[in-house]
Amino acid sequence: MSKMIHIVEVGLRDGLQRETVPIPTADKIRMIDRLTAAGIRQIQVTSFVHPKLVPQMADAEAVCAGIQRRPDVRYSALVLNAKGVERAHAAGITDIDLSISASDAHGRKNANMGLQEAVAHFAEMVALARSYGMRVRGGIQCAFGYYVDDVTPDLVLELARQHLALGVDSLALADSTGMANPAQIRAMLASVLPLAGDVPVVLHLHDTRGMGLANVLAAVEAGCATFDTAFGGMGGCNFIEGAAGNVPTEDTVNMLHALGYTTGVDVEQVAQVSRMLAGLLGRPLPGKLYQLTEERHNTG
Amino acid sequence: MSKMIHIVEVGLRDGLQRETVPIPTADKIRMIDRLTAAGIRQIQVTSFVHPKLVPQMADAEAVCAGIQRRPDVRYSALVLNAKGVERAHAAGITDIDLSISASDAHGRKNANMGLQEAVAHFAEMVALARSYGMRVRGGIQCAFGYYVDDVTPDLVLELARQHLALGVDSLALADSTGMANPAQIRAMLASVLPLAGDVPVVLHLHDTRGMGLANVLAAVEAGCATFDTAFGGMGGCNFIEGAAGNVPTEDTVNMLHALGYTTGVDVEQVAQVSRMLAGLLGRPLPGKLYQLTEERHNTG
Numbered sequence: 001m002s003k004m005i006h007i008v009e010v011g012l013r014d015g016l017q018r019e020t021v022p023i024p025t026a027d028k029i030r031m032i033d034r035l036t037a038a039g040i041r042q043i044q045v046t047s048f049v050h051p052k053l054v055p056q057m058a059d060a061e062a063v064c065a066g067i068q069r070r071p072d073v074r075y076s077a078l079v080l081n082a083k084g085v086e087r088a089h090a091a092g093i094t095d096i097d098l099s100i101s102a103s104d105a106h107g108r109k110n111a112n113m114g115l116q117e118a119v120a121h122f123a124e125m126v127a128l129a130r131s132y133g134m135r136v137r138g139g140i141q142c143a144f145g146y147y148v149d150d151v152t153p154d155l156v157l158e159l160a161r162q163h164l165a166l167g168v169d170s171l172a173l174a175d176s177t178g179m180a181n182p183a184q185i186r187a188m189l190a191s192v193l194p195l196a197g198d199v200p201v202v203l204h205l206h207d208t209r210g211m212g213l214a215n216v217l218a219a220v221e222a223g224c225a226t227f228d229t230a231f232g233g234m235g236g237c238n239f240i241e242g243a244a245g246n247v248p249t250e251d252t253v254n255m256l257h258a259l260g261y262t263t264g265v266d267v268e269q270v271a272q273v274s275r276m277l278a279g280l281l282g283r284p285l286p287g288k289l290y291q292l293t294e295e296r297h298n299t300g
Numbered sequence: 301m302s303k304m305i306h307i308v309e310v311g312l313r314d315g316l317q318r319e320t321v322p323i324p325t326a327d328k329i330r331m332i333d334r335l336t337a338a339g340i341r342q343i344q345v346t347s348f349v350h351p352k353l354v355p356q357m358a359d360a361e362a363v364c365a366g367i368q369r370r371p372d373v374r375y376s377a378l379v380l381n382a383k384g385v386e387r388a389h390a391a392g393i394t395d396i397d398l399s400i401s402a403s404d405a406h407g408r409k410n411a412n413m414g415l416q417e418a419v420a421h422f423a424e425m426v427a428l429a430r431s432y433g434m435r436v437r438g439g440i441q442c443a444f445g446y447y448v449d450d451v452t453p454d455l456v457l458e459l460a461r462q463h464l465a466l467g468v469d470s471l472a473l474a475d476s477t478g479m480a481n482p483a484q485i486r487a488m489l490a491s492v493l494p495l496a497g498d499v500p501v502v503l504h505l506h507d508t509r510g511m512g513l514a515n516v517l518a519a520v521e522a523g524c525a526t527f528d529t530a531f532g533g534m535g536g537c538n539f540i541e542g543a544a545g546n547v548p549t550e551d552t553v554n555m556l557h558a559l560g561y562t563t564g565v566d567v568e569q570v571a572q573v574s575r576m577l578a579g580l581l582g583r584p585l586p587g588k589l590y591q592l593t594e595e596r597h598n599t600g
Contacts, residue, residue, distance in 0.1 A: 289509055293541075
């Protein structure tokens with residue numbers, strides 16, 4: 001029996017959030033349904049944020065209403081505030097993604113909140129989501145550094161402890177800037193995994209410096225069993241200069257399969273969704289594997 | 301003292317060989333001189349092949365004549381036949397790259413020779429190059445597989461043994477199709493490194509499926525100390541469908557430095573050469589790091 005690695009598809013949220021070409025709601029729904037048909041069992045479908053902030057996510061309710069809900073799939077959404085929690089709950093979302101940035105400087109730009117304020121706000125949001133009976137994923141953005149050098153491993157561990165003390169259902173470490181390297185990933189996981197115990201630890205990696213899959217390799221061999229990925233390698237934060245996409249779902253899954261892990265995800269079916277999005281955007285996506293025909297996926 | 305990893309820059313040859321935009325000879329010379337100024341100590345500057353086959357390399361002699369030879373740099377060239385060896389020698393090249401494809405099918409397409417014929421021809425070329433007092437690097441293309449499933453690890457090991465028996469000065473394993481995965485890299489190196497003994501083993505990796513740096517990570521930790529890389533991530537063989545570039549020099553060096561290895565190569569200076577080439581070609585290159593400003597190279 002090969003080990004199961006869990007893939008959380010975030011392309012519909014992180015992947016699309018800064019695309020200025022509006023993607024029709026029907027196409028978003030089609031992509032979500034095709035991704036779950038491809039074996040994706042956890043998918044972040046949208047974010048409930050102010051449409052002026054992220055116009056691409058203005059149709060969050062319509063997306064949630066349109067998808068074919070599979071009982072074996074967890075559909076999650078990112079929210080920033082109480083209004084978002086309420087909207088997500090009303091839209092039938094059961095899994096909420098809340099996060100704070102370990103970087104005070106990044107948090108002020110991205111969420112208009114310093115770290116101290118963000119910590120207090122996060123606790124309130126967790127309580128609110130739990131009052132609705134929602135599962136909460138607690139994230140730490142910029143967990144591997146920000147351009148202003150204000151993140152230390154000790155700070156990240158302290159934030160992880162706080163998240164876990166609040167009873168989050170999973171803990172996500174985001175390399176929002178793509179600054180992490182394999183040695184850093186190993187060191188962080190060696191501290192965080194024992195701290196988290198039975199609470200799943202999720203790595204959210206960006207391929208900004210080309211180290212995305214090297215970091216996945218280091219992480220999976222260090223015991224991390226859940227990864228955020230985005231089909232076609234889409235993604236990036238508007239408040240991080242030079243930000244590049246998430247690790248591509250199909251490239252990640254392909255490597256994991258080559259290494260003998262199981263994901264339950266069909267590489268070619270995900271690649272087809274990437275080709276669909278490349279067609280909608282009229283430009284190539286950062287991912288590599290979707291550019292190859294199916295008979296070329298084989299990695300020897 | 302951190303371990304030294306040797307970088308062989310192949311962007312001028314593998315990187316440019318299928319570019320249809322002719323790059324002026326003076327620009328090639330400038331790129332080579334800037335790369336050696338950046339700390340590159342081994343550089344494949346061109347190939348001596350028939351100009352009808354690879355028009356971009358028609359100026360091989362002029363390139364060799366124009367570069368500023370540094371005494372601490374090894375300038376190499378790829379050749380396919382006796383004429384190439386003679387031209388390279390006449391041009392003052394002291395390091396010759398000879399190779400055969402482990403895939404009979406690929407060899408027939410790429411070099412118009414089956415494997416048996418290629419093995420005999422390779423031995424003749426090694427003898428010829430040695431008669432000129434040249435150092436010989438013996439390469440094995442498609443060492444990790446080809447689309448026609450005709451490559452096995454045993455075959456690659458047998459070819460490696462033959463190369464070593466002929467007295468090659470270094471042994472290069474090329475993942476020409478980009479099909480290698482980290483587990484395969486480890487298994488191959490566990491067999492090849494003891495076989496090679498004191499003869500340096502070079503890995504030549506393509507990032508066709510996004511696993512390039514993951515493979516570098518696996519290889520460097522398995523004891524491989526020399527890598528072919530191409531500035532900007534250029535490269536690919538015309539006879540391999542979907543071929544993508546080599547692992548980018550600056551991205552590879554940046555990761556190696558982050559992991560605590562020494563290369564002697566300045567990341568930003570290499571990135572500047574990539575920016576120069578992107579300007580000449582009028583399109584972005586596959587590499588990631590050159591797209592970031594210097595203060596964003598830091599990997600935390």
